[in-house]
Amino acid sequence: MPTIKDVASLAGVSVATVSRVLNDSGYVNHETKQRVNDAISTLNYRPNNVARSLFNGRSQMIALLVPDIMNPFFPELARAVEDFTKQNDYTFVLCNTDDDPEKEMHYIDALQQKSVDGIIIVSSTITEKELNQVKVPIVALDRILSSNLSSVTVRNREGARHAVKYLKALGCKRIAHICGPENVSNTKDRLSGYLDEVKDMDWFLSSYVVTGEYQFDSAMAATKNLLINHPEIDGIFVANDVMGVGVLKAAQELGLRIPKDLCVIGFDGISLGDKITPSLTTIKQPIYEMGTRAAEILIQQINDPVFTVQREEFEVTLLERESTSVRR
């Protein structure tokens, strides 16, 4: 690999001049610049980013930490962040944490040691104390972590309320809720929204709320249990789409007809929901916009040290599909 010195000697100038050409800074004579550029292309020289990073403490790298890369919601989010960061000349890297605080801190440590410029994080396990160890700009995405951290989320509670109201309007008389892990902020919000709408109903039972851990398998098992114990349930609001798919699977295995016997509505709006049969009605988050916005805020904070905490909350919309409306 050629270095800046090789370029300098080939062009007959000092390394400083080469550096000035590279960074388009300071004064460089037009002809000299030409010579340097010629040398650069002759040698196929690429500046060593590690050396650059060492000097200026920046790496032009942004990382996204997600809890579960196998949940399609996160690849969709990642795509958005990737596109935006790339447009802004950052290298984007994706890290999977399993919502395991240890893996999380391990990545954060490793990334900081590599002088990562900023981190976007989807987490529910990280603590305030750990956050204080992070010296680079952070933006929380999808879940709120701390009050002094910028975040990009959606109106979870309102979305949940909307979902339940919609099921009611469809004529559902007994509506259950499959929720996520209880330590996740949006689990709480979506649950609150659900409760807002049902807690005063005469039919409501606390056993209508069961956790599915935001996972397909748990949700499927939980749903089977729920439906066997409560055959009267005719509507389910599911806290995310992956679990929604599990609910559909469980219901179908129990021989229920969707949406005739049971209406199901999810939350997220991942494209998977439209690929299955019956397709899944859902509360759609603007996933791409959220990822983009998070990246935008992060880059803003990287460039502007006197950042103010920004909390962006997106609206959600109902996406009506086959799991609630009769198929034509």
Place this chain on the structure above:
Amino acid sequence: MPTIKDVASLAGVSVATVSRVLNDSGYVNHETKQRVNDAISTLNYRPNNVARSLFNGRSQMIALLVPDIMNPFFPELARAVEDFTKQNDYTFVLCNTDDDPEKEMHYIDALQQKSVDGIIIVSSTITEKELNQVKVPIVALDRILSSNLSSVTVRNREGARHAVKYLKALGCKRIAHICGPENVSNTKDRLSGYLDEVKDMDWFLSSYVVTGEYQFDSAMAATKNLLINHPEIDGIFVANDVMGVGVLKAAQELGLRIPKDLCVIGFDGISLGDKITPSLTTIKQPIYEMGTRAAEILIQQINDPVFTVQREEFEVTLLERESTSVRR
């Protein structure tokens, strides 16, 4: 951020001694070591990886380049690579290339400038010429790129043959094939396997082979066309599972009963296949093992400069599910 100098002065030793403690190299008196370690924890010191990388040209970072992060096959693969590399003290990063040669080279450039130690790549677009620009160890995964590159793949042709034979054994009389993009090596192999089994059949028509570009949408559209033009088709071998899901969706929208009217078998064995209704019969690749093995080979090549090209080919197995067998 404290540096090695801060640690050294706090412990009353030179930076060399601190470095020796950090790397457990050379001689260090036991008491001195203790003092240094105390200083390290007092200051909460973490060595700067960028400086390390600059000196020794290694970054302890391994990257995986995948063509489509939204296809669940790749997150599953990524999980395997991540787990193995992490166990071996590498930082793992995942990059999405869209099978776009430009994005691919951009990532490869950026990663090399960051002194990445090695790259695992799933690609069909990269050229021999571009591969020569890569100075770090590479392993090709899922698809073969060049004869002088280590690779981890599966027996695609045999798997395809197996799939078609199985459909025949089920009693399918007219078997079609939805294939991937023609420039991908495993598209060709799977197609060859299909042709091996059907080209001499009296019913075979070349229009029974259509491309689905390894994408859900294309596959769904292609399948609808196919089934409308050829209502006699009673079995489809689909070159990957994501397209298999699209085929099922298309067939269901056309009102066909699966598997009664149409049997469908995919290829990959992603967990999504088991989440949908009907679940998708498939030729299962040992995804996790493949990712692990690719990482293992890469690390081997990183550590051993006189590497020999290794080509590993895994067996595939038939995973029988509802899209071909009558549901109980």
Place this chain on the structure above:
DNA sequence: ATTATGTATGTAACGGGTTACACAAATAAA
């Protein structure tokens, strides 16, 4: 007693860039 070996630690060069500073020549302003 002399030499070889093992233990312990420090100094300084190095990796590949960036940039503060110095200096010189050319041009503009006083």
Place this chain on the structure above:
DNA sequence: TTTATTTGTGTAACCCGTTACATACATAAT
């Protein structure tokens, strides 16, 4: 003409580790 400013380029320090080499003492071998 003298002084100030702009243009152009080079030297060397710096970023933060690692390690070759030097040095010094203790112990073991000859």
